[in-house]
Amino acid sequence: MLPSHFIFKIFSRGILKSQGAIILKMKEQIRVWRRADRKMGWGIDNKEFEMLEASMPPPLTDHDRRQGFIGSVLFYGFGEDGHGNSDAVLSGKLAWEYAIKRRRGKTWQCEYIDFNKPQDIRLRPGAPARPKGFYYAKIQPGKRFKAMTVSQLRKKLAPDTGWGPEGFQFLAITHSHFADLMNERKIPFMALADYDVAPHGFNDFFDAPQLFCSNKRLGLGIGNVDRNYPLFGIPTLQLCNGP
Structure with a gap:
């Protein structure tokens, strides 16, 4: 049984446990x-935060839980893609910084993925555009899809x-403690299936970013979308309406 002071410490920090994840x-x-x-100094308007505080995140259904989803997480779309959506590459770049x-x-960071070369990293064709501003998503952190390749899952x-x-x-802002769980091998590393990477440029996209943590160091690498990497799961999400 957990000591009462430890239980209080967990819940006083606003942490919920769901299916072994936090x-x-x-x-x-x-x-x-x-x-x-x-x-x-990103300059997110305070009114956007106030709207969040007055909204409710989407609840998980029993079906969601059976599909491996563990909770709702808050994300933000920075910039503009020219079509009324956020710039998905910029949104990742700022969080990595x-x-x-x-x-x-x-x-x-692997030398073959560079956010300062946006022509060599993109949201994969067919991936849903990310909205501008805050949005919710229900997340499955990767454990369900460890035996698949990224290209197989995309289909x-x-x-x-x-x-x-x-x-x-997720790993830099809202749930950095998941990096510690990776470091302790309690959860899989993560392959990001909605990004494409051209490691050598020339519009030749065949890799996806990989996030991992080892020796307490958060790493950003790449992996071929047609290969399976045993230590990596492939997280998925359901995009939900914003606040």
């Missing part, structure tokens, strides 16, 4: 988004989809 209460997710915005700053050197995704910028925002 998801923050929405109030706590809003708080850490405010902190990240303040530290990075926050991870680098917050972890104080305890990050690693089975609809109506769900893979993670793109959400992977960076």
